[in-house]
Amino acid sequence: MENPTQTPDPARGAEIRKLDREHVFHSWSAQALIDPIPIAGALGSEFWDYDGNRYLDFSSQLVNVNIGYQHPKLIAAITEYASKLCTIAPTFANDARSEAAALIAGKAPGDLNAVFFTNGGAEANENAIRMARLHTGRQKILTMYRSYHGATANAIVATGDPRRWASEVGVSGFVHFWGPYTYRSAFYSADEQQECARALEHLESVLTVEGPATVAAILLESVVGTNGILVPPDGYLAGVRELCDRFGILLIADEVMAGFGRCGEWFAIDHWGVTPDLITFAKGVNSGYLPLGGVVISDPIAETFAHKAFPGGLTYSGHPLACASAVASIKIFEEEGIVENARRLGAEVVGPELEKLADRHPSIGEVRGLGMFWAIELVKDRETREPLVPYNATGSDAKPMAEFTAACKQSGLWPFVHFNRTHVVPPCTITEVELRRGLSLLDEALTVADSHYTGPGA
Numbered sequence: 001m002e003n004p005t006q007t008p009d010p011a012r013g014a015e016i017r018k019l020d021r022e023h024v025f026h027s028w029s030a031q032a033l034i035d036p037i038p039i040a041g042a043l044g045s046e047f048w049d050y051d052g053n054r055y056l057d058f059s060s061q062l063v064n065v066n067i068g069y070q071h072p073k074l075i076a077a078i079t080e081y082a083s084k085l086c087t088i089a090p091t092f093a094n095d096a097r098s099e100a101a102a103l104i105a106g107k108a109p110g111d112l113n114a115v116f117f118t119n120g121g122a123e124a125n126e127n128a129i130r131m132a133r134l135h136t137g138r139q140k141i142l143t144m145y146r147s148y149h150g151a152t153a154n155a156i157v158a159t160g161d162p163r164r165w166a167s168e169v170g171v172s173g174f175v176h177f178w179g180p181y182t183y184r185s186a187f188y189s190a191d192e193q194q195e196c197a198r199a200l201e202h203l204e205s206v207l208t209v210e211g212p213a214t215v216a217a218i219l220l221e222s223v224v225g226t227n228g229i230l231v232p233p234d235g236y237l238a239g240v241r242e243l244c245d246r247f248g249i250l251l252i253a254d255e256v257m258a259g260f261g262r263c264g265e266w267f268a269i270d271h272w273g274v275t276p277d278l279i280t281f282a283k284g285v286n287s288g289y290l291p292l293g294g295v296v297i298s299d300p301i302a303e304t305f306a307h308k309a310f311p312g313g314l315t316y317s318g319h320p321l322a323c324a325s326a327v328a329s330i331k332i333f334e335e336e337g338i339v340e341n342a343r344r345l346g347a348e349v350v351g352p353e354l355e356k357l358a359d360r361h362p363s364i365g366e367v368r369g370l371g372m373f374w375a376i377e378l379v380k381d382r383e384t385r386e387p388l389v390p391y392n393a394t395g396s397d398a399k400p401m402a403e404f405t406a407a408c409k410q411s412g413l414w415p416f417v418h419f420n421r422t423h424v425v426p427p428c429t430i431t432e433v434e435l436r437r438g439l440s441l442l443d444e445a446l447t448v449a450d451s452h453y454t455g456p457g458a
Helices: 010-023 072-082 095-107 121-136 153-158 162-167 192-210 236-247 268-272 299-304 320-336 338-360 395-410 432-450
Strands: 039-043 046-049 054-057 112-118 140-144 174-177 215-221 250-254 278-281 293-298 364-370 373-381 416-418 421-424
Touching (some): 072 320, 121 140, 121 215, 140 153, 153 174, 174 192, 236 250, 236 268, 373 395, 395 416, 395 421
Parallel strands (some): 140 174, 215 250
Antiparallel strands (some): 046 054, 112 293, 373 421, 416 421
């Protein structure tokens, strides 16, 4: 796809910014402290503003534009279906909805054969939690610290990062545990194998004191996303599956961010050959071209509601246009080998090049990831592993990361940053040339992080 000619229009940008500041209430923000950039357009792996500034997107927006911007086949499919049927209630059968469900179930492992559609990932996790509780007759849900599952009532309390703190009163039944994270091990592990064993031992201990018979499900991100792109050690997910089987607990795999090519697999959990009882998805299923998410349901759980009504629903569940976009997206992924592209570029380009960056930049403590899903952990001191900024830093404490972020943007690279990390999560359709250009820009910006390094060799 060639980039179209762009004519800057600062006056239009100023008009949009004015209306935004007067009337739009933004998420996760102190409204008076933000100044969102008006975006004029996007194509492939780039987007641009009304002043003529172009950005190579290493964030995929919110790690969801897996297919890239303005894919012509996906736009054509949406346009074609809109001319046929824009909307129909979920109480009817619909061709786009049925085909989307069949295609998604066809990519899921094991006996996950039914799909409940939602409008996004948070609602998917809400309904997966509801299904687990009703199927098992139990109430507790175990989730990891360092996780994110959405911003609705149960999903935000299930979350294991500070975003849950303001919302915990009024929702109960959630217990957090420490997942594996070898670089900052909660278990003082020496290597990945030890981390896996100790993390599983910890999880079993939590189950013991909570009462396994009270636990409906363990909900986890197959690969933790925003909270660090924490790739679990080999054997960990299989160990969680074994614990669930032993105690009659359901395993819910949150694949909202990690699924649909992001990790070089249709679902990230496929990398370890583990079959969960429920899979939640959104984001990459149609790259956010229209709001869509859902739960992929195993046969035994679906059977629970064969003759008993499932007490949940949404006006736009399985919205025809959104489902038509998912059908087109999955077919494009197959035709263009997008999952394979993400897997190859991750293994052959991103991984090796990030290791080279780690050799050059003392502020890089660790790199980790797979597919188009990578994190660079920035530190002040490699020996002590002190983060470049404190956990959940704000204000002046966050200045080093703010300066690094600004350097990226000034060079034309749009990063995804969280706490002391920058993530490399471009569209899964990115070319090798674009990817190498972005990594070169990242290399330059990391000198800013290095300026805050205080450890050996500073």
